Amino acid sequence: MSTVAVIVVTWNSASVLAGFLAALPDGMAGLDYRLVVADNDSADDTVELLRTLAPAATVVETGHNAGYAAGINAALAATEGCETVLICNPDIRMRQGCAKRLVDSLGDGVGIAVPLLYEEGSDTPHHSLRRESSVLRALGEAVIGNTRAGRFPALSELVTDPAAYRRPTRADWATGALMAVSGDCLAACGPWDESFFLYSEETEYCLRARDRGYATQLEPTAEAVHLGGDSQVSPRLWTLLTLNRVRLYRRRHGPLATAAFRTAVLLRETSRAALGRPASRAAAAALARPGRLLTTPGP
Numbered sequence: 001m002s003t004v005a006v007i008v009v010t011w012n013s014a015s016v017l018a019g020f021l022a023a024l025p026d027g028m029a030g031l032d033y034r035l036v037v038a039d040n041d042s043a044d045d046t047v048e049l050l051r052t053l054a055p056a057a058t059v060v061e062t063g064h065n066a067g068y069a070a071g072i073n074a075a076l077a078a079t080e081g082c083e084t085v086l087i088c089n090p091d092i093r094m095r096q097g098c099a100k101r102l103v104d105s106l107g108d109g110v111g112i113a114v115p116l117l118y119e120e121g122s123d124t125p126h127h128s129l130r131r132e133s134s135v136l137r138a139l140g141e142a143v144i145g146n147t148r149a150g151r152f153p154a155l156s157e158l159v160t161d162p163a164a165y166r167r168p169t170r171a172d173w174a175t176g177a178l179m180a181v182s183g184d185c186l187a188a189c190g191p192w193d194e195s196f197f198l199y200s201e202e203t204e205y206c207l208r209a210r211d212r213g214y215a216t217q218l219e220p221t222a223e224a225v226h227l228g229g230d231s232q233v234s235p236r237l238w239t240l241l242t243l244n245r246v247r248l249y250r251r252r253h254g255p256l257a258t259a260a261f262r263t264a265v266l267l268r269e270t271s272r273a274a275l276g277r278p279a280s281r282a283a284a285a286a287l288a289r290p291g292r293l294l295t296t297p298g299p
Helices: 014-027 046-053 068-076 098-104 135-144 183-189 201-211 235-252 255-274 278-287 290-294
Strands: 004-010 033-039 058-061 085-088 092-094 110-119 169-171 178-181 215-226
Touching: 004 014, 004 068, 004 098, 014 046, 014 092, 033 046, 033 068, 046 058, 068 201, 085 098, 098 110, 098 178, 098 215, 110 183, 110 201, 135 255, 178 215, 183 201, 201 215, 201 235, 235 255, 235 278, 255 278
Parallel strands: 004 033, 004 085, 033 058, 110 215
Antiparallel strands: 085 178, 092 215, 110 178, 169 215
């Protein structure tokens, strides 16, 4: 089996990096691997910590913060000799044998494999599988909420059926905190889209892979803990996530459908803002200014 490149993009990640590195040997058990880290100009001691705790790692210092997709592309450029790649957030904690199960599930039409993700301290898998955006799904989420609408495939992007997380399940896209990508899929899809500074880059990549015949599939025997969740509480990050959802939809649909989708998303955020959610209030204000969709907002 060829060497697997473990790609991590860091930005002021010192607080979570030691835990990632500590879990890495167990998570990569059974595989020959090389760690490649792209650092997006961290202001903390991320790079120093890497050089101390993982001296064999390849560290690519990008010199500026161009976003998550740009970091992935910078790391990919340093993975010569590695066919398969494992793309990880630094706040991922892989469980024993996670990576090998993901890599082994690639092939037979599967270009991207994702694990069961758990939140810290929880024994219930996170709903990480998604359907492609549609106007009806955006309306369903606006009217009855993601989780309840998730029971009906036509009414939500979110896949909530428990059975889907107990078997290998293909989805339009999945949470990108940890994913194995085959060499064939990488070659067919090319670089990640750097116009998405943060959020929707994994959505765009999974949909692009699907368009080229490579499915995204959950491997339920592979497990990892994800410490993330800032976008749920930060108005700035939630606004970025929301705007990029609409920007990606616009890439794949005409102006009338995009206007309807944006209106449905605005309805959702406005209704949540009325319930006192500051993040939704910020997102609704941004959506109400169409010019915000013409540029990629930064952090």
